[in-house]
Amino acid sequence: xxxxxxxxxxxxxxxxxxxxxxxxxxxGRAFTLHVEIRGGRAPRxxxxxxxxxxxxxxxxxxxxxxxxxxxxxHVSEFIWTGKESVASTIVPWACEWCWYYEHxxxxxxxxxxxxxxxxxxxxxxxxDDDRASRRSAA
Amino acid sequence: xxxLTGYFTNMLKLIRPPKARRDLADTxxxxxxxxLAKCDQLKTAVDAPVTRLAGSFGRHTGQGDIHDVDILVFxxxxxxxxxPAVVLDDLAEALRDxxxxxxxxxxxxxxxxxxxxxxxxxxxxGEAAFHIDVVPVVRPGDDPDAVLLIPDREWVAWDDTxxxxxxTRLVELNKANELKVKKTIKLMKRIRERHLRTxxxxxxxxxxxxxxxxxxxxxxxxxxxxxxxxxxxxLNAIRSDCGQTRxxxxxxxxxxxxxxxxxxxxxxxxxxxxxxxxxxxxxxxYEADADTAVEAWRKVxxxxxxxxxxxxxxxxxxxxxxxxxxxxxARSGLVVPASSGVAGxxxxxxxFYGED
Numbered sequence: 001x002x003x004x005x006x007x008x009x010x011x012x013x014x015x016x017x018x019x020x021x022x023x024x025x026x027x028g029r030a031f032t033l034h035v036e037i038r039g040g041r042a043p044r045x046x047x048x049x050x051x052x053x054x055x056x057x058x059x060x061x062x063x064x065x066x067x068x069x070x071x072x073x074h075v076s077e078f079i080w081t082g083k084e085s086v087a088s089t090i091v092p093w094a095c096e097w098c099w100y101y102e103h104x105x106x107x108x109x110x111x112x113x114x115x116x117x118x119x120x121x122x123x124x125x126x127x128d129d130d131r132a133s134r135r136s137a138a
Numbered sequence: 139x140x141x142l143t144g145y146f147t148n149m150l151k152l153i154r155p156p157k158a159r160r161d162l163a164d165t166x167x168x169x170x171x172x173x174l175a176k177c178d179q180l181k182t183a184v185d186a187p188v189t190r191l192a193g194s195f196g197r198h199t200g201q202g203d204i205h206d207v208d209i210l211v212f213x214x215x216x217x218x219x220x221x222p223a224v225v226l227d228d229l230a231e232a233l234r235d236x237x238x239x240x241x242x243x244x245x246x247x248x249x250x251x252x253x254x255x256x257x258x259x260x261x262x263x264g265e266a267a268f269h270i271d272v273v274p275v276v277r278p279g280d281d282p283d284a285v286l287l288i289p290d291r292e293w294v295a296w297d298d299t300x301x302x303x304x305x306t307r308l309v310e311l312n313k314a315n316e317l318k319v320k321k322t323i324k325l326m327k328r329i330r331e332r333h334l335r336t337x338x339x340x341x342x343x344x345x346x347x348x349x350x351x352x353x354x355x356x357x358x359x360x361x362x363x364x365x366x367x368x369x370x371x372x373l374n375a376i377r378s379d380c381g382q383t384r385x386x387x388x389x390x391x392x393x394x395x396x397x398x399x400x401x402x403x404x405x406x407x408x409x410x411x412x413x414x415x416x417x418x419x420x421x422x423x424y425e426a427d428a429d430t431a432v433e434a435w436r437k438v439x440x441x442x443x444x445x446x447x448x449x450x451x452x453x454x455x456x457x458x459x460x461x462x463x464x465x466x467x468a469r470s471g472l473v474v475p476a477s478s479g480v481a482g483x484x485x486x487x488x489x490f491y492g493e494d
Contacts, residue, residue, distance in 0.1 A: 073490070
C-alpha cells in the first residue's frame with residue numbers, strides 16, 4: 001500500500017485498516033478514505049470527508065451500501081477471496097469512485113461504468129465472516 | 139435535493155456584473171478622490187482616505203448588470219455642526235465637472251430619493267452607461283468601520299450609518315460559512331430580479347441582503363448544506379417569517395427597521411413570488427432525477443443562467459469516456475486515462491453497483 005498509495009497510512013491491525021487523503025481529479029479536492037478488512041469479509045471503504053451528499057432518489061450517496069460504504073464492483077465481476085491486493089483493486093476503484101462522485105455532484109449524473117441493476121443479483125459476501133476460514137479448511 | 143454544484147458554480151459566474159463594470163467600479167473611488175483633491179468647493183477629511191467603494195460593488199454582493207456604484211466621501215467633521223444641506227450643496231458643486239476616462243463629464247441628476255447623496259450619470263455614445271451615488275459622511279472617530287454620520291436633507295439632521303462596519307461583518311460571516319453567505323445573497327437577488335416586475339422597487343436589494351445575512355447570523359442556515367439545499371431552506375425560512383403584514387427586516391448593524399416603507403400590495407407580491415418559487419422546488423426536494431431537478435431550478439433562476447456550459451459538459455463526458463476505456467491511478471489518487479502514460483496503478487475493469 002505504501003508503495004502504491006503513500007498517503008494512505010496503516011491505522012489499525014485488527015481490523016486491518018488504512019486511512020488518508022487522495023485527490024482524484026485535477027480540481028485538487030481531497031477525499032479522506034478509510035479502508036478496512038475485518039476478518040474474512042470483503043474490504044469496506046468509507047469516505048470520511050467531505051460529507052457525502054445523498055441521491056434524493058435513494059436517500060444515500062450513489063453507489064453506496066446502507067452503511068454508506070462504497071460499492072465498487074459487482075460480485076459477478078470480482079469476488080474477494082482474501083488473496084487479492086487491496087492496493088491494486090479496491091483502492092484504485094475507490095479513487096475512481098471519488099472522481100465520478102465529484103462529477104455526479106456537479107451534473108447529477110453518474111458517468112462511471114455501472115452494473116445493470118436489473119441483472120440477477122448474487123449474494124453479497126461482504127458480511128460473510130467465515131468465508132475465508134471455510135476456504136482454508138476446504 | 140440534488141446538489142448540481144456545477145450548475146450553481148457556473149450560474150454564479152454568469153450572474154456576476156460584467157467585468158468591465160467591476161473594473162470600472164474599482165477605479166471610480168480614486169477618480170472621485172483625485173477630482174475632489176483638485177476642487178476647493180468641498181472640505182474633505184484630511185486624516186483619512188477620502189473615498190471608499192460601498193454598496194453591492196464594495197461588498198461583492200451584486201448580481202446582473204448593475205449600473206449603480208456607491209461611493210462614500212469622507213468630509214471634514216466641521217460639516218456635522220451645520221445644516222446637512224451645506225455639505226450636500228458643496229458636494230454638488232465639487233462634482234459638477236467630474237470626469238471619468240472614456241465616459242466624459244458626468245451629469246448630476248439628484249432626485250428627491252437621493253436626499254442623502256448625489257447621483258451622477260455618465261453616458262457612452264449618448265446612452266446612460268452607469269451612475270454613481272456619491273455619499274458624504276463624517277467619521278467621528280478613527281475607525282471607519284464604526285458608526286458614521288450621514289446628512290439627511292429632508293430630515294434636516296445628521297443620521298447614523300455603518301456601511302463599512304457592515305461590510306466587515308459580512309466578510310467575517312462569509313468566511314465562517316465557507317463563502318456561502320454572499321453566494322446565497324446573490325442568488326436571492328437573482329430570484330427577485332427574475333420573478334418580480336422591474337417597476338416594483340421593493341423589496342430593495344439591500345433589504346433582501348440584510349434578511350439573508352440575518353438568517354446566517356442567527357444560525358438558521360448551515361454551511362454544510364449544498365447551495366441547492368441552502369436556497370430551498372432560505373426561501374422557506376423567509377416565507378415562514380412572512381405574516382399577513384409586511385416583514386420587518388432590520389439593518390444588520392444599527393438594528394433599525396428597514397422596511398417601514400414597504401407597501402402592502404408590494405409585500406403581497408413578494409410573498410406570492412416566494413410561494414411560486416417554493417412550489418417549483420417542492421417536487422424535487424426529496425426525490426428527483428437530474429433532468430427533473432435541472433428543469434425545476436431553471437424555472438427558479440432562468441435557463442439562460444442555470445446551465446452547464448456545453449464545453450464543460452462535453453469535457454466531463456469526454457474525460458469519463460476516456461477513463462472507461464482504462465484508468466490509471468497515480469500515487470496521489472489522481473485518476474487519469476491509462477493512455478495518458480502517467481505512472482501509477484492500472485485500475486482493473488469493473489462496474490459500480492449500489493444495492494444491498
